[in-house]
Amino acid sequence: MGFLRARHDEAPVLGCDSADLAEVEQIVVRSGTSFGKGMRILPPDRRYGMYAVYAFCRLVDDVADDELGDPADRSRRLEAWRARIARLYAGEAHDGIDRVLMATIRRFDLRQQDFNDVIDGMEMDASGPVVAPDEATFDLYCDRVASAVGRLSVRVFGDASPSADQVAYHLGRALQITNILRDVAEDARLGRLYLPRDLLERFGIPPEPEAVMRAPRLGQVGRILAGRAHDHFRAAAAAMARCDHTAMRPARLMGATYAAILAAQERQGWGTPERRVSLSRPRKLLIALRALAG
Incomplete structure (x- = not known):
């Protein structure tokens, strides 16, 4: 060890x-x-x-x-x-x-x-499966289970500035949205559905885990959420530029890795949500080298 x-x-x-x-x-x-x-x-x-x-x-x-x-x-x-x-x-x-x-x-x-x-974020899952939350609840969930972890992490990384908290805010949401988009099938098997109800209803998709798996317009929901994730990745990168460069090395690494996962998901689309995207080891290594060099 x-x-x-x-x-x-x-x-x-x-x-x-x-x-x-x-x-x-x-x-x-x-x-x-x-x-x-x-x-x-x-x-x-x-x-x-x-x-x-x-x-x-x-x-x-x-x-x-x-x-x-x-x-x-x-x-x-x-x-x-x-x-x-x-x-x-x-x-x-x-x-x-x-x-x-x-x-x-x-x-x-x-x-x-x-x-x-x-803990509050875990309570949202523990009290019963989250199924098609409204937009405010969706954002609150992302904040609790991801951005709050980021707020702890940036301090351990070495930056406790307001800009570092902004990194946590945006990068946490970007990472969590990416996870949600990648894990639609896995979550459905557990009776969970994290996609916002408002978006599902906009495209005529019943707010039910199994129905989402068969929905022909799931890709439209996926593209909108992917766009949000990209916005958060960009905002996180802008906030990182105002932070201690060395302290942000792990954040840059996580951001680059998840941005690549999101791009792979976009290339694959959402027609077969049971096919979970992943990155090859050489691809991960190249991403890491670029992120750390940056």
Whole structure:
């Protein structure tokens, strides 16, 4: 693991015990995500700070997605997480994840409200499947599950300016809209439908997960939302230009990767939503090199 390569005379990463760091890193590893690899560009304190933020997001997301628990049970477990975050801000930690997360909160001055916003987003999924929300709810969902994570992340990256919050606002929405457009079929299998009701009704598509899968005019909804995502990518890039250049390296990398995914989805279209688009490893590497060089 990354922290084990540090010299013995160096200060501990985030001032944390290696076993606690390993516990947090294992959550990232077990998720199977490429997130961990992407964060290797960060110095150790920031890298493990991001692992801690990811671990929090992963664990609360697991609660929201737990199909075995009923909505009331999931809600209680998310409220327990809200109380757990409050205890961390009061200086009370009970396990390794708590200790690394508390060290991250203190080191990077993370805001409690941003953690609570993420939990609120998970609550929207946990209380029952989201099905064709109105436009205001759609935007609120994107803010809570994506932009709030961005507001935590930019501080760990190294920029707490208002412009960095603008990066989080726009890039979070761009990434989440891209995910929604890519995962229409997967979400439908779970009884979820994140596409805005207003757009579906405009094109005569019943606001039902299975109906959307068969809708011949789904592509028109997809193109409108893709246009919104592109607008957010451009606004995020403009905000990044006002931020610390080095701190924004991970944000540039995520933005470039997801913009390429969105472009691939647009080329494929929405005629076969069950075909989930992806990028090849060479393509991902080229995108990363360009983003980091920029």
